[in-house]
Amino acid sequence: MDNEKKKFMKKSEIFTFGIGLFGVALLTGWMPDYTQTFFADFAFKGKGFDSSVISSNISTVFLVAGIIGAVMELITGYLIDNTRTRLGKVKPWIGFGAIPLAIIAMLVFVAPNTNNQTFAIIWMYIVYSLYTTVGCAVERPAECFGALCSPEPSERSSAISIASFMKSVGQSGGMVVVMVVGILMKAFMGQQQFKNAEAQGLDLIISTAICALGFIIFVMIFFINNKERVPFTREKVSLKDAVKVVFTNKNLLMVSLTKLTGFGRGVYGTVSLYIAIYLLGSKDLKLALLLPMGIGTAVGTLLVNFVLKKFSTKQTFIIFCVYGASTLAILYFVATGIGFRSALIVPFLILNFFCGIQHGNTNVTPNIMIADCVDEIEWKTGKRQEGTAYAGYGLFAKVASACTKALGPWLLYTWSGYLVSTDANVAYAPQSDPTLNKFLMIYTIIPAVFVILQGAPILFYDMVGEKKDRIVKELMERRAQAADSESTEEPETAEKNN
Amino acid sequence: MAENKKEFNTKVYGIFAIIIVAAALVALTLFAYTSRYTALSPEKTARLYVDTIVQSGDGYNAYKNSLLSYEGKFGDFIRNNYIYPEIYENYKPGDSTKDLKGLNDKELKGEKTLNDDGSLQGKVTERMYGCFLDLVRENNGFDNYDAIFKAYISELKKVRKEIFEDDYFDDEAFFTTFEANLSKYGESLTGCEDEFDKNTGVQTKEAVKGKYQELFGDDYEIKTEAVSAENADIPDIGEYGIDAEIAEAKTVKVNVLVNGELKLEGIEITVVRIGHSWYVANKSCDTSSLYKFYNDEM
Numbered sequence: 001m002d003n004e005k006k007k008f009m010k011k012s013e014i015f016t017f018g019i020g021l022f023g024v025a026l027l028t029g030w031m032p033d034y035t036q037t038f039f040a041d042f043a044f045k046g047k048g049f050d051s052s053v054i055s056s057n058i059s060t061v062f063l064v065a066g067i068i069g070a071v072m073e074l075i076t077g078y079l080i081d082n083t084r085t086r087l088g089k090v091k092p093w094i095g096f097g098a099i100p101l102a103i104i105a106m107l108v109f110v111a112p113n114t115n116n117q118t119f120a121i122i123w124m125y126i127v128y129s130l131y132t133t134v135g136c137a138v139e140r141p142a143e144c145f146g147a148l149c150s151p152e153p154s155e156r157s158s159a160i161s162i163a164s165f166m167k168s169v170g171q172s173g174g175m176v177v178v179m180v181v182g183i184l185m186k187a188f189m190g191q192q193q194f195k196n197a198e199a200q201g202l203d204l205i206i207s208t209a210i211c212a213l214g215f216i217i218f219v220m221i222f223f224i225n226n227k228e229r230v231p232f233t234r235e236k237v238s239l240k241d242a243v244k245v246v247f248t249n250k251n252l253l254m255v256s257l258t259k260l261t262g263f264g265r266g267v268y269g270t271v272s273l274y275i276a277i278y279l280l281g282s283k284d285l286k287l288a289l290l291l292p293m294g295i296g297t298a299v300g301t302l303l304v305n306f307v308l309k310k311f312s313t314k315q316t317f318i319i320f321c322v323y324g325a326s327t328l329a330i331l332y333f334v335a336t337g338i339g340f341r342s343a344l345i346v347p348f349l350i351l352n353f354f355c356g357i358q359h360g361n362t363n364v365t366p367n368i369m370i371a372d373c374v375d376e377i378e379w380k381t382g383k384r385q386e387g388t389a390y391a392g393y394g395l396f397a398k399v400a401s402a403c404t405k406a407l408g409p410w411l412l413y414t415w416s417g418y419l420v421s422t423d424a425n426v427a428y429a430p431q432s433d434p435t436l437n438k439f440l441m442i443y444t445i446i447p448a449v450f451v452i453l454q455g456a457p458i459l460f461y462d463m464v465g466e467k468k469d470r471i472v473k474e475l476m477e478r479r480a481q482a483a484d485s486e487s488t489e490e491p492e493t494a495e496k497n498n
Numbered sequence: 499m500a501e502n503k504k505e506f507n508t509k510v511y512g513i514f515a516i517i518i519v520a521a522a523l524v525a526l527t528l529f530a531y532t533s534r535y536t537a538l539s540p541e542k543t544a545r546l547y548v549d550t551i552v553q554s555g556d557g558y559n560a561y562k563n564s565l566l567s568y569e570g571k572f573g574d575f576i577r578n579n580y581i582y583p584e585i586y587e588n589y590k591p592g593d594s595t596k597d598l599k600g601l602n603d604k605e606l607k608g609e610k611t612l613n614d615d616g617s618l619q620g621k622v623t624e625r626m627y628g629c630f631l632d633l634v635r636e637n638n639g640f641d642n643y644d645a646i647f648k649a650y651i652s653e654l655k656k657v658r659k660e661i662f663e664d665d666y667f668d669d670e671a672f673f674t675t676f677e678a679n680l681s682k683y684g685e686s687l688t689g690c691e692d693e694f695d696k697n698t699g700v701q702t703k704e705a706v707k708g709k710y711q712e713l714f715g716d717d718y719e720i721k722t723e724a725v726s727a728e729n730a731d732i733p734d735i736g737e738y739g740i741d742a743e744i745a746e747a748k749t750v751k752v753n754v755l756v757n758g759e760l761k762l763e764g765i766e767i768t769v770v771r772i773g774h775s776w777y778v779a780n781k782s783c784d785t786s787s788l789y790k791f792y793n794d795e796m
Contacts, residue, residue: 046549048719052691087506095511102519103526110530191574192567193537193775200534209527216519220512413697420695422702425620 008150008229014159016225017149018166020094023218024142025167027105028135030174030211034204035108035128036062042201043111044120057121064125065132070398072136074242077391080141081237081383088228090148090386093141095223101134102212109201109208140394142219144386147371148228151479153472157313157368161305164364168301172294173214178207231479233384245377245385246392252373254457255366256396258317262362262454263400263407264446270408271442274418277428278436279340280348292349293356300360308365312464313372317365321455324358328448331355335440358451366393372463379471411442536563537775541724544750544767547778549722551788552754552762554684557640558676560785564778565738565770566643573673580647581669584655591739601667608664621661622654622671623678629653630679638786650676687792709792714756721755730768733779744770747779754791761791 039058076093083089108127114120146160181203186194197203247253276285300320307316331351338344370389378384412418416438421429431439463471536542543563550560562572569575578591586593586600610618633646640646654675655667689708694701710718730749735742747770754762768782 087508095508095515099515099519103522106523106526110526113533189775190568191571192562195571196537196562197535200536202531202534205527205530205534209523212523213520216516220515224508224512409697418698420698420700420702422700423617423620424703425623426616428615430615 006152007155008152009155009159010225013149013226014162016222017145017159018163019218020145020222020226021142021163021167022170022173023215023222024094024139025170026173026177026218027102027211027215028139029171030177030208031105031108031131031135032062034174034178034208035131038109038111038201038204039124039128042199042204043124044114044117045200047115047117047120049117049120053117054121057124061124061128065128066398066402068129069132069136070395072133073140073391073394073398074246074388076137076140077385077387077389077394078237078239078242079137080144080387080391081242081385083387084232084234088148089232090141090144091223091226091228094138094145094219097134097138097141098216098219098223101131101138102216104131104134105212105215106208109205138219140387140391143367143394144390145226145228146367147374147386147389148230149226151230151472151476153372153375153468156371157308158305160367160371161301161308161364164367165298165301168298168363174207174211177210177214178203181207181210230384231482233378233382235383237383237385237388241381241383242385242388242391245381245388246395249373249377249380249389251376251461251463252370252389252392254461255369255373256393257457258362258366258454259393259396259400260403261456262450263403264450265362265454266401266404266447267408267411267450268443268447270412271439274412274428274439275443278431278439279335280345281342285345288349289352292353293359296353296356297359297363299353300357301363302360303357304360304364308368313365313369314458314461314464317361317369317458317461318455320358320361320365321451321458324355324361324451325448327351327354327358328444328451332440332444332448335444336437340436362454369461369463372468375468375471375475376463379475408442411446412439416442537777540727540748540769540771540776541750543769543776543778544727545722545724545752547767547783548752548754548765548785548788551639551785552720552722552791553688555634555687555789556680556684557785557789558680560640560778561643561780564780565735565740566780568738568740568742568772568777573669576647576672577669580651581672584651585667585669601665602669603666606664606666608662608666610662611664611666614662618661619674622658623675625657625661626650626654626675627679627682629657630676630683634683634789639789641780641783641785713792719757720761721758722752723755724750724752725764726751733768733770733782735770737781742772744772746771754788756791762787 036058039061040055044054080089080093083092085092087095104127108131112120112123114123146156146163149159150156182194182198185197185203185206189197194203245252246256272289273283273286276289277283280289304316304320307319311319331348334347334351335344338347370393371386374384374386374389377389417432417435419429419431419435421427423429532538536546547560547563550563551557561567566572566575582589582593582595582600583591585602586595586598589595589598589600629650633649634640637646651672654672658667658671659665685706685708687708687710689711690703690706692701692705693703710720714720727748727750730747732744732747735744747768750767750769751764752767753760753764765785765787766783768779769776770779771777
């Protein structure tokens with residue numbers, strides 16, 4: 001039982017794992033939104049292209065990239081599980097994929113100087129699909145690393161928790177970069193010259209270069225300092241095994257299903273601008289709305305680690321779901337109680353912080369559960385399949401995200417009865433009280449329902465308690481035996497090589 | 499047993515990767531920067547100045563590449579020289595507005611200003627469009643910006659007071675109205691297509707045929723090209739009221755082509771270099787012909 005408490009990772013490794021995920025998120029968190037902005041507003045500015053053709057193609061570029069990303073999830077997972085090198089199975093993907101990813105990300109922001117609209121459109125498809133493909137081959141292994149950083153579940157959980165926190169910070173890092181770049185450009189160029197440069201998207205280009213540089217530095221720190229501490233299994237994983245494990249391992253499937261059953265949690269994002277305008281009185285408050293929620297999410301990500309010390313992953317997940325649904329319901333009742341007036345702003349923003357805490361759970365706990373599922377799969381089949389397990393979860397997440405993107409606008413523009421302004425001088429048309437109430441429901445009650453639904457599959461999750469302890473113990477014994485037999489076989493192999 | 503397999507050196511690889519990527523990023527950023535940023539080239543600066551005007555009659559935004567914008571944003575130039583003197587009594591350009599009380603005092607906002615959802619501002623914009631057109635016509639374009647801004651702001655104050663029934667006036671009132679007029683003027687040349695709200699499909703704007711389309715066809719194409727750049731005498735910077743040293747000056751000739759045919763030849767634009775950046779010396783340029791090739795009334 002001493003093995004269970006044994007520390008496998010150096011203290012610095014826990015930190016540099018987080019640094020690595022921070023670096024990956026710094027670039028991959030920056031890319032989608034700013035690429036869309038760059039393609040739409042700057043890439044071919046002044047070329048006289050038909051803006052409606054360009055913008056409809058941009059939507060399709062991202063749709064195609066989404067499909068490629070989903071396919072690449074599974075392919076990458078399968079390839080990871082069949083990678084066996086002296087560096088490990090995941091590290092080579094991160095270390096060697098980082099160079100092309102950084103350069104391709106930069107190339108996305110170096111648009112060709114062409115007057116040919118068709119060529120410009122083809123370029124957008126190719127460069128962004130290429131980015132998505134290479135991005136998937138680095139981002140997914142980086143997430144898988146959590147399952148390999150330590151064979152000891154509690155040490156692994158702490159590492160995943162800290163790394164998830166740093167990842168969530170990294171995802172917003174690009175916003176800080178673009179802000180600092182803007183300040184520096186203004187200082188060096190003067191206000192108007194900065195404005196002129198900004199109008200050409202040059203601040204985005206420089207910010208991308210900085211994010212890409214940060215990415216390579218942080219990922220290389222991770223690559224140099226971190227080791228895979230869980231030995232990979234020798235058995236080859238077939239494509240059939242890979243697909244099978246995603247859909248037939250009950251616990252893994254339940255964790256993945258949380259994404260699908262909870263897909264509507266994110267619809268609040270669609271309505272946040274309208275909440276700021278109609279319920280709080282100013283569109284400038286959109287940022288103020290998202291900030292407390294973002295801080296709440298970061299606090300929640302750290303808080304999960306403490307809750308996990310007292311409760312199992314299953315209990316933690318359910319506690320946070322109940323808490324999340326409750327805070328959203330409270331927010332709804334407080335808002336309807338106070339009414340849509342300026343007095344609502346402060347309580348609304350404070351409650352927003354508390355609503356954000358639940359997101360920490362969805363950032364961390366499933367990743368820890370998947371690592372536990374990988375142990376269970378190895379215990380059952382003798383094959384360790386981190387790649388496939390995380391890829392399966394990622395695939396479900398992508399499908400859920402597509403559903404959220406479809407549901408959100410439908411709720412907002414159809415179900416709520418939203419009226420669009422047809423007067424060029426009036427930006428936002430007045431809305432009826434039932435519509436305003438539905439805006440509030442899209443922000444609170446509807447996500448609350450999905451938060452509860454998200455917790456439902458976890459009721460059937462059982463990789464906890466005595467079962468988990470037994471599996472971990474038996475796996476450690478198996479690995480020790482395997483290590484012993486390898487060391488006795490090695491002289492023979494060495495002789496053969498000689 | 500001696501280790502006969504060479505370990506992969508992750509430290510060396512990591513440093514190599516950082517250096518390679520940093521070099522590639524610097525090269526790509528420099529390439530993108532120099533190819534996009536116009537102020538590094540006299541030809542690009544001059545061509546952009548002409549292009550901004552001919553594409554949509556926008557002599558206002560063209561000034562953002564001129565010496566008027568050397569010391570700050572072009573918007574600040576207008577604030578300091580034309581708007582603040584109308585807002586604050588005895589204001590002189592360059593004075594601090596920090597402790598001044600003027601027409602932008604919130605207490606002067608009447609009920610109509612406080613409750614406007616954009617409809618009344620729309621009326622102001624509509625009324626001011628006639629004034630805008632007259633000023634552009636009378637001054638043969640935007641070269642005489644001083645006369646345009648002074649007359650426009652003076653009229654705007656009157657119109658705004660009449661519609662909102664209060665004395666409140668701020669810089670936003672000018673920028674919102676003037677830029678809306680400028681946009682409408684641009685659309686009167688280029689035309690515009692039907693617009694629909696992307697989420698609800700409701701039509702928000704109706705198509706209008708522009709003067710360029712009437713004269714040059716629906717799929718007209720206007721292009722500008724810098725054809726030569728020659729050294730020029732350094733203009734008197736004192737006229738611009740800025741503190742800087744001009745390193746060199748050039749006269750760039752720019753041609754305007756419509757549907758591939760030469761429409762205007764050799765528009766002379768004087769540009770000056772301060773530090774590494776080039777600016778249009780707008781007071782040495784005559785852009786009136788850029789507003790005439792489609793407008794017989796001018």
